[in-house]
Amino acid sequence: MTVEGYIRLGLALVVLVMIVIILYRFNAGKSTRRKSSLEIMQERYEKGEITKEEYEEARKRQGK
Incomplete structure (x- = not known):
């Protein structure tokens, strides 16, 4: 894999983690x-x- 591929993979992981955090916080507020x-x-x-x-x-x- 090239350096460009690693960068894309890293960015995809960062975006995925951010989406998971946002969804978790959104749902945590609605649990009550x-x-x-x-x-x-x-x-x-x-x-x-x-x-x-x-x-x-x-x-x-x-x-x-």
Whole structure:
């Protein structure tokens, strides 16, 4: 293999490693499950931030 071939191989490996790192970081941010709006409303109700009526209204809007 010529020097040019080694350079191309090295560049290809660098690009591949960069793609793997980018994909890993992108997926790592999405691994946490997002809470539903109803779960957030339930937490707010438990903390006393909203009334029972507001919580029940949110449940009705969610169809649950």
